[in-house]
Amino acid sequence: MTSAKSSASGKREPQSLSAEQVCERIRSAILRGELKPGAKLTEQDLAAEFEVSRTPVREAIRQLEVERLVSRTPFVGVTVTRLSPEEVIELLDIREVLEGLVARLAAVNMDAAHLQRLKKSLQQLGASAKKGDVAGYLDHALAFRRVLVECCRSATLAEFVLAIENRLRLAGSRTAMLPGRMEAAIREHEALLDAVARHDGEAAERLNRERIQHIRDAVAKSISFSIL
Known part of the structure; x- marks a missing residue:
């Protein structure tokens, strides 16, 4: 994480960051994997990193605790959350229901501009899978889902989906690396895109729920091999 800007003379200039800005920087570092599950966070170190007092850091940590x-932990302090396999399964069960509804609403509200964005994301998703580019694959899969969320036109649903999505990102990307998983996901996204393009909300919901069920099954199988 980088905390200070450089002036024209090359000297570091302190930034005045709000608690919200500090929270966003820490959150981004967690979601990008720069801060790994189990990593310890201290107010003193973070305050020094961002060149702020401990007050905005303390407020940021409280918000991240709310987001889980x-x-x-007593006698340990604050650490990046480490999800248990059981928690991952539980979150995927919830995600299945929420994103099924997202797909249904998105199919009803889909317009030409958003449909074009979905097609582009799917093309990029396929290209990344062919190259074995897991990071690119995950980025484009996320972009695909974000377009669907935009089209569902529900701020409340979008908020819940984002909260679950962020927590699941703590589990990493191991299921994408399971043999055949990316290729299967491409086919699932193609079928989902077809249903959405036809404005078939019922089919879109069913297909998106099935897609997440397949992810859940892959995670469940991976647990026995200590992948998560």
Whole structure:
């Protein structure tokens, strides 16, 4: 994480960051994997990193606790949350229901501009899968889902989906690396796109729920091999 800007003379200039800005920087570092599950966070170190007092850091940590991206343990302190396999399965069960509804609403509200964005994301998704580019694949899969969320036109649903999505990102990307998983996902996204393009909300919901069920099954199988 980088905390200070450089002036024309090359000297570092302190930034005045709000608690919200500090929270966003820590959150981004967690979601990008720069801060790994189990990593310890201290107010002193973070305040020094961002060149702020401990007050905005303390407020940021409280918000991240609410989001359950960090956890506070007696005699240990604050650490990046480490999800158990059971928690991952539970979150995927919830995600299945929420994103099924997203797909249904998105199919009803889909317009030409958003449909074009979905097609582009799917093309990029396929290209990344062919190259074995897991990071690119995950980025484009996320972009595909974000377009669907935009089209569902429900701020409340979008908020819940984002909260679950962020927590699941703590589990990493191991299921995408399972043999055949990316290729299967491409076919699932193609079928979903077809249903959405036809404005078939019922089919879109069923297909998106089935897609997430397949992810859940892959995670469940991976647990026995200590992948998560």
